[in-house]
Amino acid sequence: MATPTLTSRFFDDVEIGERFDVGSADFIESEIIEFASKYDPQPMHMDPVWAATGPFQGLIASGWQTIGLTMRQIIQAKMFGSTMVLGLGVEDLRWPVVSRPGDRITVKVEVASKTPSKSKPDFGVIKTHVTATNQKGEIALSMTSILWVPRKPHR
């Protein structure tokens, strides 16, 4: 059985306004604690006993793990197929509500703008609006992601 070949999508193939539903991810208590112990070591993210009587009345995930789960979904969805895309930066990152063990976020991406590079004609900059919505319909994360995307060869 042949391995299916993943189609490449380039800067030129993506349309402004195009939307991608890239799926859902779950917050698991053990992973919240593991992430926080390495990258955001605060008791509100690591210590369920402390957190139970803390200001959020329970453990909350590091906002950086919320991004990690969001990114994983985006990468796995392969919006650009086999094309390698580099993140240049992020604007307007917000966590309007906290995420907790058992929460499920559903991630959507919308193409907001496309700008061909002036200095490197083989590349362009695509901005995407990313939202992660929890099971209650609340926005757990929103951001504008700035991507460096190859242009179509021989266009």
Place this chain on the structure above:
Amino acid sequence: MATPTLTSRFFDDVEIGERFDVGSADFIESEIIEFASKYDPQPMHMDPVWAATGPFQGLIASGWQTIGLTMRQIIQAKMFGSTMVLGLGVEDLRWPVVSRPGDRITVKVEVASKTPSKSKPDFGVIKTHVTATNQKGEIALSMTSILWVPRKPHR
């Protein structure tokens, strides 16, 4: 022997322009791969053999791990002592250069602005400029972090 008590620092105790050197963190190949396999599964971050002949001629860290290492240093430095501070969001996040195994980033934080909350008088918003500079003096990460900080009680 008594446990030393960590002093609390509040919104009112922090000055605009105040700087914090919060130390250094190292990129370790196994941790780059482990992080990427969970949160940013792309071959440029996970597969040293593929990456060796890829566009960066070697493995590069997920930009989100660069933030993770930066955050760990900031948290461990306890800029606000024992006061619990919540991240509301980030502006102008950029990764001007990639990070690789063996790189060491040194993290600095500068207080950029302070705005008392109008709706919640016990809190204020502090914006900090964060930079992570690698061993060559290149900026590996810069961002403006937006923090929700308790005001001094009985001020």
